[in-house]
Amino acid sequence: MEQNLIRCSGLRKTYGRFAALEHVDLTLGRGKIVGLLGPNGSGKTTLIKLLCGLIQPTEGEILINGQKPGPYTKSIVSYLPDRMYFADWMTPRDILDLFEDFYADFRRDRAEAMCASLQILPDKRIKTMSKGTKEKLQLILVMSRDAQLYLLDEPIAGVDPAARDFILETILRNYNEQGTVLISTHLISDVEKVLDEVVFLCNGTVVRQDTVDHIRETEGMTVDGLFRDIFRAMPYRREPAVTEFPRMEGGEQQ
Amino acid sequence: MDWSIADSRPIWLQLEEQLTKRILSGEYPMGSRMPTVRELAAEAGVNPNTMQRALSALEGSGLVVTQRTAGRVVTEDQQLIHAARKEQAAGLIAAYLQGMQNLGFTEEEARTYLKEGN
Incomplete structure (x- = not known):
């Protein structure tokens, strides 16, 4: 077994002339919960999609458990996209059937128990569910797999604080202890205490990788505080005579 | 808690x-x-x-x-628990005295205050 679960070297991904990721060398071990942190448009979703094998790198290499993304890695990676991808006429029962067919490591009993504890009815159509319920359902499906790598793209964006606690607790209680969880988010203060390690992305490059407690020890501040320090943007101040707008860069990639 | x-x-x-x-x-x-x-x-x-x-x-x-x-x-080990309790108590006392000092009381006044309860 490879010692490192994820190894990226010289990774680069461009969309047209825009480089979403550049010179990314990243190694992640096993049994860890890792935060992938960065402002909007810093390349978090791009990196996760590369790890999933949904998109291909322009340059460089990705190895998951020693293998390039492909059918094998997909069988050990459980991915939570940043948006709902099920047809809205489907019911939780339909989706559970689908997951059971698709993934050998799916634990249907676990998913059913979690749905029951949240009073998600098996025959209620997705169309009729609230946004928060849909997000919780999707997380339940992803966390009901005994995967090696969980890739969670913004699992807590857009839900209320109580639902956030539920989501984080679900992750803590259900992830496979030999596996690694990679959570992308910009809501750092909410996730900081569940993380071992953080990776800061800025304009497509990794600017820092460290453990949460090491940052707190050496910087004397929370990871949230450090993030605000690193990414503090000067608000635009109106000058008496404006001749030119500042050029915008970045933006979320689809 | x-x-x-x-x-x-x-x-x-x-x-x-x-x-x-x-x-x-x-x-x-x-x-x-x-x-x-x-x-x-x-x-x-x-x-x-x-x-x-x-x-x-x-x-x-x-x-x-x-x-x-x-x-x-x-x-x-009761002794160990007792010692740890005393250590915590020492911390609370120091914090109390510091707080009183910040309010302008001397240590003596702070002790008397604590004993008399007002």
């Missing part, structure tokens, strides 16, 4: 303090079995590795002992 990770010091340190308080207050009684790392981590909403580190620190100070059969249990 609820768990709180309120300040910017390392999280394991804050967990260790709160576990210590729970032992000294008798919430985890002497000789009783500690909940598992995973259980404690989920309850506190923290990373299991961080909780593990806090428990290791408690083992270092002797408040928690690992037994081959029962797993982690709270120490039955």
